[in-house]
Amino acid sequence: MPVVLAGLGAIASVVVPYCLGSVVGAIASGRVRAGAAADAWSSWLNPTSATTGLLAVAVCAYLAAVYLAFDAHRLGQPDMVTCFRRRALVAGVVADALSGAGIFVLAADAPELFEELTTRGLTLVLVSGATGVVAALVILPALGFLFVLHQRSRLGTDEGDT
Numbered sequence: 001m002p003v004v005l006a007g008l009g010a011i012a013s014v015v016v017p018y019c020l021g022s023v024v025g026a027i028a029s030g031r032v033r034a035g036a037a038a039d040a041w042s043s044w045l046n047p048t049s050a051t052t053g054l055l056a057v058a059v060c061a062y063l064a065a066v067y068l069a070f071d072a073h074r075l076g077q078p079d080m081v082t083c084f085r086r087r088a089l090v091a092g093v094v095a096d097a098l099s100g101a102g103i104f105v106l107a108a109d110a111p112e113l114f115e116e117l118t119t120r121g122l123t124l125v126l127v128s129g130a131t132g133v134v135a136a137l138v139i140l141p142a143l144g145f146l147f148v149l150h151q152r153s154r155l156g157t158d159e160g161d162t
Contacts, residue, residue: 013060014057017053017056017057017059017060018053018054018056018057019053020053020056021049021052021053021054021055021056021057022044022049022050022052022053022056023044023049024052024056025046025048025049025050025051025052025053026038026043026044026046026048026049028048028052028110028113029046029048029049029106029109029110029113030110030112030113031043031046031048031049046109047105047108047109048105048106048109048110048113051098051101051102051105052102054098055095055098055099055102058091058094058095058098059091059095061087061091061094062088062091062092062095065084065085065087065088065091066084066088066139068080068084068087069081069084069085069088069139072084085139088139089136089139089140092132092135092136092139093136095132096132096136099128099129099132103117
């Protein structure tokens with residue numbers, strides 16, 4: 001029975017973020033409007049909703065991996081830090097790829113939203129992309145020197161103490 005419950009929890013961890021993203025995509029693309037009836041199928045099953053649903057799953061996986069990497073670091077489990085940092089990096093790359101693909105999906109499927117994001121919202125789109133790059137650089141194991149600096153500051157050591 002516990003295995004079944006764990007499986008249901010894993011399924012819910014994917015389905016719930018997907019549904020959230022799908023709803024956001026349906027609303028943002030104008031397929032669902034307040035007070036108006038919407039088609040049950042085309043409102044939720046369309047390229048914009050599918051892309052935002054997948055993007056929400058990738059972002060949730062990224063956040064979970066980052067939080068677990070931090071907890072593993074706090075608990076002194078370096079092997080788990082490496083494992084979760086790698087998962088965060090993969091989820092971040094997937095989220096970046098979905099974001100890039102999402103631009104083309106919006107251009108074809110939701111031109112009004114695409115127009116708003118490439119004019120009025122362009123600054124926010126660029127800031128979002130830049131913060132994604134910075135986050136990836138912090139997570140990369142090869143550039144994970146922030147964790148090393150943090151450890152050294154906690155221990156009170158530096159390069160010359162060896």
